[in-house]
Amino acid sequence: MNPFIFGEVVKDASFINRKAELEAIVKDLSDCQKMFLIAPRRYGKTSLLLIF
Numbered sequence: 001m002n003p004f005i006f007g008e009v010v011k012d013a014s015f016i017n018r019k020a021e022l023e024a025i026v027k028d029l030s031d032c033q034k035m036f037l038i039a040p041r042r043y044g045k046t047s048l049l050l051i052f
């Protein structure tokens with residue numbers, strides 16, 4: 001069985017790293033900054049935002 005999730009939102013322990021990105025999002029939103037999250041498909045944008 002493939003231990004990696006591919007093609008859907010990844011959650012909890014399956015979601016790895018992105019620590020710096022999470023900190024940057026928390027900081028910008030705490031400062032009431034507008035934010036655009038731009039990346040190619042399947043780079044983890046949806047997973048990153050849903051991890052909150």
Ligand SMILES: Nc1ncnc2c1ncn2[C@@H]1O[C@H](COP(=O)(O)OP(=O)(O)O)[C@@H](O)[C@H]1O
Pocket residue numbers: 005006007008009010014015016017018039040041042043044045046047048
């Ligand atoms: N931080 C991450 N940890 C593990 N897998 C990831 C991560 N970010 C993306 N992936 C992989 O990319 C796939 C697509 O993620 P998704 O959040 O749907 O991306 P996007 O919204 O940018 O298209 C996931 O199913 C997973 O295989």
Ligand SMILES: [Mg+2]
Pocket residue numbers: 045046047
């Ligand atoms: Mg998405």
